[in-house]
Amino acid sequence: MQPKIIVSTPLFEIIINRLCQQLIENHNRFEESVIIGLQPKGIHLANRLTKRLQQILNVSIIPSGKLDLTFYRDDFRRRDEILIPNATEINVVLENKRVILVDDVLYTGRSVRAGMDALLAFGRPKDVELLVLIDRRFSRHLPIQANYIGKMVDTIVSEKVKVEWKEKEGEDRIILYSKSDK
Amino acid sequence: MAENLSVKHLLGIKHLTLDDIQLIFKTADHFKEVINRPIKKIPSLRDITIVNLFFENSTRTRISFELAERRLSADIINFSASQSSVSKGETLIDTVKNILAMKVDMVVMRHPNPGAAVFLSKHINASIVNAGDGAHEHPTQALLDAYTIREKYGDVKGKKIAIIGDVLHSRVALSNIFCLNKLGAEVTVCGPATLIPQYIQELGVKVNHNLKETLNWCDVAMLLRIQLERQGVNFIPSLREYAMTFGVNLDTLNKIERPITIMHPGPINRGVELSSDAADSKHSLILTQVENGVAIRMAIIYLLAGNITISNFS
Numbered sequence: 001m002q003p004k005i006i007v008s009t010p011l012f013e014i015i016i017n018r019l020c021q022q023l024i025e026n027h028n029r030f031e032e033s034v035i036i037g038l039q040p041k042g043i044h045l046a047n048r049l050t051k052r053l054q055q056i057l058n059v060s061i062i063p064s065g066k067l068d069l070t071f072y073r074d075d076f077r078r079r080d081e082i083l084i085p086n087a088t089e090i091n092v093v094l095e096n097k098r099v100i101l102v103d104d105v106l107y108t109g110r111s112v113r114a115g116m117d118a119l120l121a122f123g124r125p126k127d128v129e130l131l132v133l134i135d136r137r138f139s140r141h142l143p144i145q146a147n148y149i150g151k152m153v154d155t156i157v158s159e160k161v162k163v164e165w166k167e168k169e170g171e172d173r174i175i176l177y178s179k180s181d182k
Numbered sequence: 183m184a185e186n187l188s189v190k191h192l193l194g195i196k197h198l199t200l201d202d203i204q205l206i207f208k209t210a211d212h213f214k215e216v217i218n219r220p221i222k223k224i225p226s227l228r229d230i231t232i233v234n235l236f237f238e239n240s241t242r243t244r245i246s247f248e249l250a251e252r253r254l255s256a257d258i259i260n261f262s263a264s265q266s267s268v269s270k271g272e273t274l275i276d277t278v279k280n281i282l283a284m285k286v287d288m289v290v291m292r293h294p295n296p297g298a299a300v301f302l303s304k305h306i307n308a309s310i311v312n313a314g315d316g317a318h319e320h321p322t323q324a325l326l327d328a329y330t331i332r333e334k335y336g337d338v339k340g341k342k343i344a345i346i347g348d349v350l351h352s353r354v355a356l357s358n359i360f361c362l363n364k365l366g367a368e369v370t371v372c373g374p375a376t377l378i379p380q381y382i383q384e385l386g387v388k389v390n391h392n393l394k395e396t397l398n399w400c401d402v403a404m405l406l407r408i409q410l411e412r413q414g415v416n417f418i419p420s421l422r423e424y425a426m427t428f429g430v431n432l433d434t435l436n437k438i439e440r441p442i443t444i445m446h447p448g449p450i451n452r453g454v455e456l457s458s459d460a461a462d463s464k465h466s467l468i469l470t471q472v473e474n475g476v477a478i479r480m481a482i483i484y485l486l487a488g489n490i491t492i493s494n495f496s
Contacts, residue, residue: 012478068212070212071216071225071226072223072224072225072226076226076227076488077229077487077488077490077491077492078492081486082185082186082187082485082488082489083185084185084205084208084209085209086213087211087215088215088216089304099260117225120221121219121220121221121223121224122219122221123220124367140274157318
């Protein structure tokens, strides 16, 4: 199967703007809320969202952080290679805050489960929501759903969804390809 | 960088590659962040059981290993030779095999005989971490020392490191020489001729018997404890004379024109190799070494445990 571009600019930008507006609807000016990007791939989305929110709300800081979930994964010792972590940077107090976990693709739900466990090591948030750019529905292994969704995609196991970023790959787009293409 | 260690056990620095050491450091960076969180425990090793076998006394190393294991959520058993069947004459292999029969996955061992960890690794299946074997190696100490230098200076490569004191009896010295050489540091050993092994230059280090010269040369001075318990004959005329010729105090340090860092693996004989005012001065990284020890040991145990296969689920 040829790789298929499912989202590119300007739709990509429209989706980001819509997600920001939905966040503002629920979190006002983010006085009590924190955006936490899940390492490694949720970070680009979290950065893009905070930057856009700063412009829309005209504020200098949207509280945010990076969370690595490696040590909380359920597949340690179940893979051939060892799980190497990424950096965690949370310099805001999460106790009693409203946390929005951000990831690029929601697939089996296992990463988000690990992310929620990892998050609780930093205190007890008031509530936790989930924002994803792509929801690969019908492929969940755990009962986890997102509160904010960029786009829903129907996929089969042999397919893979990749989000590319202007900052990293040079262009904003979302590509669907089968694992054998790689 | 490698994604996995090249070894199944941590028996000595001698057996590690440069990639292994870099991987351990990179992983330890993350654990250092973990141990500074409000909740310092992570669940990675909750299905792993580790036995701490200590055939020799230890405070720091043992507590450090125990904390590292607990923070990774491993189950642990502590064993000290003095309260066990070893005093009834049980052999090392028998002791360990009996413990492993109770489904233990990893062994952390300190033993007075050099080579004990290597010997054990040839007879059992579990992963072994050498926590010191006689005057041979103490790999976790060397790794945490190099990690502390890397943290302070950004890199170990090209740094001038002096190892001062009882090099002859010191496993810390030997492991550090291997480790610092692999990382590209320049190493000089310093001490009375009786406490510097002959032919130590063969390991790629320089020897200098003059403390003042050595201190003026180095970026980091690692002081070693005079190991009174390991000395059958007298290698030095008296502790007082040693303290006068090779002891470091704040006055000596203040006279050095370039910045210098002091490290010590502990326990310190205060007033012998290092005076109290120097040990507690701004030059000293001794307590940072202790803090980093937990992160380094967590990294080693985490990386070794990643290779333990799951037998009970299949």
